[in-house]
Amino acid sequence: MTLVVDDVRLAHAPDRRVSVVCDGGRIVAIEAAGTVPDGGADTEHLDGRGALALPGLVDAHAHVDKTLYSGPWVPTPSLGTVSERIARERRERERFGLPREEYISALVERMVANGTTRIRTHTDVDPGVGLRGIETVARVAERYRDVVTIEQVAFPQGGLISNPGTLELLEQAVALGVPTIGGIDPAVVDRAPTVQLDALFDLAARTGCGIDIHLHEDGSLGAWEFEEIATRTIAYGMAGRVVISHAFGIAHPPTQERLIARLAEAGVALATAAVYDVPVPPLLALDAAGVPLACGSDGIRDLWGPFGDGDMLRRAMLVAYRNSVRTDEGLELALRAATTGGAGVLGVQDHGLDVGCVADLVLVDARNAAEAVASVPPRRVVVSRGRVVAMDGTLTAKV
Structure with a gap:
């Protein structure tokens, strides 16, 4: 399943709204928000509603x-x-x-x-x-x-x-x-x-x-x-x-x-x-x-x-x-x-919000990374390896 996290702002580029495309557990593309087409039954779209995306x-x-x-x-x-x-x-x-x-x-x-x-x-x-x-x-x-x-x-x-x-x-x-x-x-x-x-x-x-x-x-x-x-x-x-x-x-x-x-x-x-x-x-x-x-x-x-x-x-x-x-x-x-x-x-070099990195990201309501640290907002969505695993502070993934 491909996951498209639509309409988010990356922690290192908070002024631009993008869609993050995750496939095979990795970030495979970062496109302008709203430009990633619906891929049918094999694609899940998650509306980020302008949230700030932090690395896992x-x-x-x-x-x-x-x-x-x-x-x-x-x-x-x-x-x-x-x-x-x-x-x-x-x-x-x-x-x-x-x-x-x-x-x-x-x-x-x-x-x-x-x-x-x-x-x-x-x-x-x-x-x-x-x-x-x-x-x-x-x-x-x-x-x-x-x-x-x-x-x-x-x-x-x-x-x-x-x-x-x-x-x-x-x-x-x-x-x-x-x-x-x-x-x-x-x-x-x-x-x-x-x-x-x-x-x-x-x-x-x-x-x-x-x-x-x-x-x-x-x-x-x-x-x-x-x-x-x-x-x-x-x-x-x-x-x-x-x-x-x-x-x-x-x-x-x-x-x-x-x-x-x-x-x-x-x-x-x-x-x-x-x-x-x-x-x-x-x-x-x-x-x-x-x-x-x-x-x-x-x-x-x-x-x-x-x-x-x-x-x-x-x-x-x-x-x-x-x-x-x-x-x-x-x-x-x-x-x-x-x-x-x-x-x-820990010896992990592919952790981040760039194409090729493991698709771990956390969505919060903050204007930039500094505000996220200072205010510690709730975690709206947690994505681990391209899969939504928690929402609004609750684990949603089956283990």
Whole structure:
């Protein structure tokens, strides 16, 4: 079935009304509005009524395996450190049956209804849970494969070196087809920073997988770890395949300029969630240096916290807000982090609103991309791979 999305304005060209022709899951033509003839029974026309078309939203950093979405309300105690939150999650996850397919499915449906067409999710792997999370998320990903692409990172939340057997589980996950492995705070969580980083890069070199490392450490320690990651990325020839998530250490002015230049040289990307009051990577400086920036939801209604709805347009707004940007240029950069830029960080180059791109687009009522980010309008229509999958905030596609 060919889908013609009539009378829309593209985010990068909002002054022109066009029709977007989708066939075989891709954008095959962009014509002046109203000029695409009716193709008969094999063509569906959707009246965009002058809406603004955004590229499909990309959540480049989620933890869907942890979610309690659609489940019970679980109060969150006041805990001060990442280590305390990890410990609490380890104690409580079995009590709530996590990871739970029902909750993950409900969350994925909400994310798609909000316009997300691609997700990278960090799935816990450790001797306690084994590969159960990987297998559970894989089943959900298969069920929803026609409406959203879900990519997993095998993530050693509780530590890689300090948790014997975890490294072997990461390798098993890669053998099952997981394309990326994770790490976390090599100095604070494992207290063996060079050992953790060497293990991750050695495994990636042997298997061809990517690396996405949670780095909450800041100050001089965080800056040193940035340098170590950049050095290994160059040494292993992994430019474009390494991401630092959260990246608190780059937010401090004394070392910021040097670290940004180092990441650009090494080809390391950043992913931010812009949650709570934590440091946020500098949007404008990263863009000026050519360092790719993605963003994501992080945890959504889980044992770490009560917030989140999987709305990546709202996340783009928060990235802009936390960066104190007020210009249209800054707002558009934040949207890029949640769309084409985020896709690029995940290694996807055919994401956008050009002929030849995958036909993922989101229709909203806004005059331009900057207004869409600033006002976070409802998603009127979501198209994934040339198929209407959600309308007015509700999943309509059968899965």
